[in-house]
Amino acid sequence: MKNQRIKIYIALLSICALCIIGCTKVEYTEIKEPAYLxxxxxxxxxxxxxxxxxxxxxxxxxxxxxxxxxxxxxxAEVIGDFFDKRDAYAPPYPSHIGNSTSLDNPEYPGKRNVLVAPMLNGFDLSSWAQVPSGSLRIVFAYRPKNTVPFLQLESHLKKDILIDTVINLGSKEVYTLHLLQKDFVTKEHGLLLREENFHKLPLSDSLVYVNFYNMSAKGFVEADASLKDGDYRLRSFMGGIKEEMNIFLSLYEDQGVLSHMAPTVPGYKGKYMTRVVRNNSSSAVAPYVSFPLWASSKTNGIQTTMWQRFDFFVPGMDITNNPIHSTTSNTEGNWAVVNCLLNGKVNLTSPDNGTMLPNMLVNVHSGIHNPRTFATVNTLEVVNGRIYMTTIQRKFAPPIY
Structure with missing residues (x-):
């Protein structure tokens, strides 16, 4: 009996030790007058x-x-180590934390367990980190692709600096910072700091918003194809797009039908939305355009299966006079297509040269409805042969089971 009690006691001590090890407390350093980056x-x-x-x-x-x-x-006051190339989709919440075994971080803060921005005007800004405001020196240093933290690398591996500059951040303001290639021929690199304004605008919950940027390097679209990424999934964006493009929107009724020839929402087949001009130096926020969350005739006001297709055309071209075949990837920068449906990891069954991104509409269990559809605020950014999407959403009611 005594031996049994000893065994139970040892087992309880082991469980307590595991709990202490597994529940490490993260100590955050309070930042007075932070900016959100x-x-x-x-x-x-x-x-x-x-x-x-x-x-x-x-x-x-x-x-x-x-x-x-x-x-x-x-x-450093702030360290963003293992900083890798960005993912095609940046979701409205820090999805990387706890979901990855890799140290590679596709954005900052991304996987970093740091103080994040609070909700502003109802928007979830947990993908923005709190950083000091004011004048900040920022350095991007090349590092080997291994698992050794930067500060523990050998001295000669910490001296290859790409960017060393100063940025200025206002207190309680929201910023997106881009590390970019400015010139494809000269290999010039630089930063673009954008002070966002979506949280200050009178945006409607019943409209989906999107703005567009072309931050491609000078000379990319004219460069030889052998110098570009040959990933077939990039499709019509692979070679880049021209300096100025008009953007047209088509809304499709049902993302269960994986075809760009499927029925569209009345009034939204190749509807002109805006234009985008290549610029990788201006910090100005592009104006948002919008479309109705409940545009589809099949919606019940709670959930919709609508999806989006954006055609980028050079001025003078649109869906009515497009001479390029729908499966042609090499359009010489005159036409590019992105389809936004489901999780962005599907292919259309119809012959199409469009690359894929997730649906701009968020369908989640909220309240008594599973799912319920919510509008979002989105940014589409073209950089050389790729297009990226960042989605921001307001907080929604938790599910009721």
């Missing part, structure tokens, strides 16, 4: 026969770094 690495080039000498765009980001007497980086 989200950072993307848009250096999406790959090693091809024509670009085999380009360095792998894998970094450590350091804000207000500290140096020793020899100039070696010894620390």
């Amino acid at each position: 989200r950072v993307f690495n848009n250096l999406n080039y790959v090693q091809t026969l024509g670009s085999k000498d380009d360095k792998v765009p894998y970094f450590c980001m350091l804000i207000n770094p500290t140096m020793d007497a020899t100039g070696e980086i010894t620390g």
Whole structure:
């Protein structure tokens, strides 16, 4: 009996030890007068026969770094290590935390367990990190693609600096920072800091908003195809788009029908929305355009299966006079298509040259409805041969079971 009690006691001690180890408390440093920052690495080039000498765009980001007497980086106020190329889709919540076994971080804060921005005007800003406001020195240093933290690397591996500059952030303002290739020929790189305004606008819950940017490098669209990413999933965006493009929207009734020849919502087949001009230096926020959340005749006001297709055409072309075949990927930058449906990881059954991104409409269990559809605020950004989507949404009621 005594031995049995000892065994039980030892077992309880083991369980307690595991609980202590598994429940490590994260200590956050309070930031007075913070700014809210989200950072993307848009250096999406790959090693091809024509670009085999380009360095792998894998970094450590350091804000207000500290140096020793020899100039070696010894620390920083903010560190974003293992900073990899961005994903095609940036969701409205930090989906990377706890869901990945890789150290590679497709954005900052991304997987970093840091203080995040509060809700502003009802918008969930948990994908933005709190950082100091004011004048900040920011450094992007190349690092090897291994599992060693940047500050523990050998000295000679911490001295390859791509960007070392100063940015200015206002207190309680929301910023998106882009690391970009400015010129495809000269390989010039730089930053683009955008002060966002979506949380300050009188946006309707019954409209879906989107704005557009072309932040491609100068000379990319004219460059030889051998220098570009040959990923077939990029389809008509692979070669890039021209300097100025008009954007047209088609809304489809049912994302259960994977065809761009399926029925569209009346009034939304190739509807002109806006234009986008290549610019990777201006910090101005592009105006938002919108479409109704409940545009489909099949909606019940709670849930809709509608999906979106955006056609980018050079001025003078549209869906009525497009001479390019629907399966042609090499459009010489005159036409590109993105389809937004389901999780963006499906293919259409119809012959199509459109790349894929997730649906802009969020369908989740909320209240008594499973699912319920919510409108969002979106940004579509073209960078060289890729198109990226960032989605922001308001907080919604938790599910009732």
